[in-house]
Amino acid sequence: MAEEERQELAATSTDLEVGISNMPFLDHLEELRWRILKALAAIAVGAIICFALSDPIVKILTRPYEEAVLSLENNRSSDAVRAMEMLVRKWFDLPSAEADLAAEQTELPPTRRLQALKPMTYFFISLQIAFIGGLILALPAVFYQGWRFIAPGLLPREKRLMVPIISLSVFCFSVGALIAYWIVLPLGLRFFLALEPPDMTSQWAVDEYIGFVLRLIMGFGIVFEMPVLALFLAKAGVLTAARMRHIRRYAIVAIFILGAIFTPPDPVSQMLMALPLLLLYEISIWVCKVAQRK
Numbered sequence: 001m002a003e004e005e006r007q008e009l010a011a012t013s014t015d016l017e018v019g020i021s022n023m024p025f026l027d028h029l030e031e032l033r034w035r036i037l038k039a040l041a042a043i044a045v046g047a048i049i050c051f052a053l054s055d056p057i058v059k060i061l062t063r064p065y066e067e068a069v070l071s072l073e074n075n076r077s078s079d080a081v082r083a084m085e086m087l088v089r090k091w092f093d094l095p096s097a098e099a100d101l102a103a104e105q106t107e108l109p110p111t112r113r114l115q116a117l118k119p120m121t122y123f124f125i126s127l128q129i130a131f132i133g134g135l136i137l138a139l140p141a142v143f144y145q146g147w148r149f150i151a152p153g154l155l156p157r158e159k160r161l162m163v164p165i166i167s168l169s170v171f172c173f174s175v176g177a178l179i180a181y182w183i184v185l186p187l188g189l190r191f192f193l194a195l196e197p198p199d200m201t202s203q204w205a206v207d208e209y210i211g212f213v214l215r216l217i218m219g220f221g222i223v224f225e226m227p228v229l230a231l232f233l234a235k236a237g238v239l240t241a242a243r244m245r246h247i248r249r250y251a252i253v254a255i256f257i258l259g260a261i262f263t264p265p266d267p268v269s270q271m272l273m274a275l276p277l278l279l280l281y282e283i284s285i286w287v288c289k290v291a292q293r294k
Contacts, residue, residue: 035145042141047134054126057133061213062114062206064181068189069112112193114206121207128207132214136177136221143169154236161235168228176224177217184272185216216273223258223277230284234291241289244281251281 050057116122135142143166151159196202233239244251259274 032149035149039138039142039145042138042145043134045134046137047130049137050133051126051130054129057129058125058210061129061210064185064213065114065189065204065209066108068186068193069108070106071190072193073109073112111201111203113203114209115203116207117205118207121205125207125210128211128214132218136173136218139173140166140170157235161232165228165232168231169225172224172228173221176220176222179224179276180217180220181213184220185213188216188272219258219261219273220276223273224280226277226280227284227287230287231291234288239288240292241285244285244288248281252278255281 118124147162147166151162193202230239230244234241255277256270256274258277259270
């Protein structure tokens with residue numbers, strides 16, 4: 001079996017050398033250009049769909065803010081830790097420590113509503129949603145075009161990873177985006193809103209809020225690709241678990257830098273992204289270790 005594998009690898013290497021030598025550099029550039037154009041076409045189609053659905057998408061993105069404001073108003077709490085504790089109790093269906101006998105408020109108070117500060121605010125919001133949403137919808141096509149570009153230089157055993165890698169990439173991005181929307185965003189909003197004095201008028205700019213939410217979702221989706229990237233590099237023989245352990249200290253620094261890039265300039269948001277990243281890095285080490293055994 002080992003002899004057959006060596007013969008297959010030798011034959012594949014010869015074929016690759018011949019194929020690469022027969023393909024001029026300009027042909028590589030032409031192939032790359034067409035792959036990029038096809039990926040951009042997929043993104044454009046997704047952007048048109050998201051632009052047409054921008055109103056319901058805005059409602060979905062502003063729902064966590066409205067729920068956070070109403071939760072704080074109904075519980076009459078201005079303590080950030082207490083606000084986050086109440087959210088966790090709600091997730092696990094635990095009874096609140098204090099009974100609230102007053103009628104729950106169902107509408108946002110005027111001092112807590114999102115507002116537009118510029119004439120073209122909602123148009124630019126629609127453009128943001130179209131671009132980011134189009135990119136998310138086109139992810140399978142983008143991953144497929146990228147794979148097709150690098151596929152000629154891969155071995156047969158690496159080419160067989162195409163479907164698993166693309167599927168895992170989309171799955172991991174979706175998991176990261178959902179964690180950002182359902183867990184990190186509600187916790188962060190309750191923390192920030194609870195820090196504001198109750199007698200202060202706090203009307204956030206809607207375009208800045210939407211931009212913050214989109215960056216958070218995209219950032220978490222991208223960083224959750226780390227185990228998939230580790231799996232591919234480990235299968236290709238480029239990355240090993242020992243190597244990842246060796247550079248762990250540098251990776252920790254890079255993780256906190258990424259947390260600062262994808263989140264607002266405050267320590268809470270950076271920690272909310274950095275902690276899952278550290279966990280993902282350790283998972284990636286385990287993925288490399290398992291991939292090397294196989």
